[in-house]
Amino acid sequence: MVQVKNICCIGAGYVGGPTCAVIAYKCPHIKVNIVDVNPDRIAAWNSDKLPIYEPGLEEVVFDRRGKNLFFTTEVEAAVNEADLIFVSVNTPTKKNGMGAGFAADLAYVESATRGIASIAKSSKIVVEKSTVPCRTAESMRTILEANSTGDIRFDILSNPEFLAEGTAIKDLLNPDRVLIGALQTPEDRKAQEALVEVYANWVSTDRIITTNLWSSELSKLAANALLAQRISSINALSAICEATGAYVDEVAYACGCDKRIGPSFLKASVGFGGSCFQKDILNLVYLSEQLNLPEVAAYWKQVVDMNEYQKKRFVERIIKTLFHTITNKRIALFGFAFKKDTGDTRESAAITLCKHFIQEQATVHIYDPKVSDEQIFLELTEPGLLDNTEEVKKRVIITRSPYDASQDADAIVIATDWDEFKKLDYTRIYQTMHKPAFIFDGRLILDADKLQQIGFSVHTIGRPAI
Ligand SMILES: NC(=O)c1ccc[n+]([C@@H]2O[C@H](COP(=O)([O-])OP(=O)(O)OC[C@H]3O[C@@H](n4cnc5c(N)ncnc54)[C@H](O)[C@@H]3O)[C@@H](O)[C@H]2O)c1
Numbered sequence: 001m002v003q004v005k006n007i008c009c010i011g012a013g014y015v016g017g018p019t020c021a022v023i024a025y026k027c028p029h030i031k032v033n034i035v036d037v038n039p040d041r042i043a044a045w046n047s048d049k050l051p052i053y054e055p056g057l058e059e060v061v062f063d064r065r066g067k068n069l070f071f072t073t074e075v076e077a078a079v080n081e082a083d084l085i086f087v088s089v090n091t092p093t094k095k096n097g098m099g100a101g102f103a104a105d106l107a108y109v110e111s112a113t114r115g116i117a118s119i120a121k122s123s124k125i126v127v128e129k130s131t132v133p134c135r136t137a138e139s140m141r142t143i144l145e146a147n148s149t150g151d152i153r154f155d156i157l158s159n160p161e162f163l164a165e166g167t168a169i170k171d172l173l174n175p176d177r178v179l180i181g182a183l184q185t186p187e188d189r190k191a192q193e194a195l196v197e198v199y200a201n202w203v204s205t206d207r208i209i210t211t212n213l214w215s216s217e218l219s220k221l222a223a224n225a226l227l228a229q230r231i232s233s234i235n236a237l238s239a240i241c242e243a244t245g246a247y248v249d250e251v252a253y254a255c256g257c258d259k260r261i262g263p264s265f266l267k268a269s270v271g272f273g274g275s276c277f278q279k280d281i282l283n284l285v286y287l288s289e290q291l292n293l294p295e296v297a298a299y300w301k302q303v304v305d306m307n308e309y310q311k312k313r314f315v316e317r318i319i320k321t322l323f324h325t326i327t328n329k330r331i332a333l334f335g336f337a338f339k340k341d342t343g344d345t346r347e348s349a350a351i352t353l354c355k356h357f358i359q360e361q362a363t364v365h366i367y368d369p370k371v372s373d374e375q376i377f378l379e380l381t382e383p384g385l386l387d388n389t390e391e392v393k394k395r396v397i398i399t400r401s402p403y404d405a406s407q408d409a410d411a412i413v414i415a416t417d418w419d420e421f422k423k424l425d426y427t428r429i430y431q432t433m434h435k436p437a438f439i440f441d442g443r444l445i446l447d448a449d450k451l452q453q454i455g456f457s458v459h460t461i462g463r464p465a466i
Pocket residue numbers: 010011012013014015016035036037038041088089090091108109111112115129130131132161162163164165275276
């Protein structure tokens with residue numbers, strides 16, 4: 001069996017960084033090089049302020065960096081040294097051309113694969129870590145074999161990542177499962193076994209699942225589609241709750257107590273965000289269409305449509321409640337990240353809310369404990385022909401505390417489920433706001449009765465107004 005002694009990870013992002021840092025942490029006998037084309041990102045990984053915020057990440061990186069964990073832009077040297085290479089580059093939704101708006105853009109995967117083929121002077125195990133459409137490994141194999149020289153052999157494995165942001169380190173240290181797919185030839189099985197051995201350093205083998213290559217690729221898209229489907233299902237029910245007087249949290253609890261349903265991923269919200277759910281479902285929709293399965297495509301597309309509806313519905317509720325106009329009103333937006341415990345804003349529901357508030361000519365005062373000012377402006381501005389930078393700068397103010405954000409505000413809107421929002425002094429906040437003082441809880445995290453006693457007009461997702 002091949003014993004892995006040297007790993008290269010191509011892509012030092014939200015997945016490559018934490019995943020391979022944990023491998024280095026748990027396997028001190030393996031040297032791990034994480035490479036990226038972006039020198040600023042590599043410099044940040046080598047600095048005291050890491051490029052991403054994840055609870056527990058600093059401890060892991062600072063423990064291994066410079067020992068058996070290295071961040072570098074020297075792709076060639078790192079690929080040549082490695083026995084096993086993770087491809088962990090971004091696979092965003094295509095913006096232009098065939099499949100635009102649905103298909104995954106595989107340009108970064110292809111470029112990383114071509115890079116490996118042109119550099120490698122010895123045999124490698126190449127592992128798809130990025131989330132990709134089913135059968136991408138076949139294209140990778142063709143590219144590698146067509147561009148390599150001599151007796152070099154490439155074994156391609158699929159090892160999708162299931163970590164969630166905000167709990168990445170916890171998930172990596174104690175995963176529900178590790179999935180490794182391979183073709184069923186004796187050589188490919190040997191490569192699969194070599195990767196199993198790496199994870200077996202800290203994951204019990206009954207949690208390491210080995211499957212065929214295509215099952216593994218599809219399982220990643222399927223898992224995200226099933227998780228997002230639950231959120232869209234409970235969000236669809238939240239609309240019924242608001243109209244009938246049922247409480248969506250009570251409905252979710254009652255349903256989740258049934259072992260066959262289970263309690264996870266039934267928290268109603270202003271809509272799911274993050275870089276994965278929407279992208280991966282649209283990818284599945286495209287795959288279904290390509291396979292001439294229009295009914296299947298329409299079924300999964302509805303999960304994303306429901307999410308868009310939920311965000312729009314929440315905005316409409318806010319505007320209607322604020323006497324049908326928010327023009328020149330001041331809205332305090334609590335949270336900009338797509339979920340708590342991360343600084344990531346990709347596809348955050350807060351972006352959609354903010355864009356609507358700006359269009360309605362409200363002023364938005366934003367507070368988020370981890371998202372930088374530059375990142376917020378980057379998400380809201382659209383440079384180009386209809387450049388809105390001036391308008392955004394006029395209407396959006398970023399504040400350093402929730403108390404500053406809510407000073408003189410007409411309404412507070414909770415967009416992210418940060419724990420600190422539960423513990424604020426809402427009596428103090430109420431005193432500084434315009435009256436009537438409204439609060440819109442898009443995350444169901446506040447004690448609505450207590451807020452009402454203070455004097456707030458409270459509007460919670462999935463509950464009728466108090
Ligand atoms: N973010 C998550 O929570 C998560 C979880 C599971 C799976 N995934 C999947 O993992 C993949 C990576 O996601 P991410 O969030 O880490 O993306 P990311 O954008 O944070 O990181 C990708 C990195 O790859 C680098 N890169 C691109 N092409 C390269 C090349 N040819 N050579 C070297 N570096 C290159 C980019 O510069 C970037 O730093 C995606 O397919 C995503 O769907 C993400």
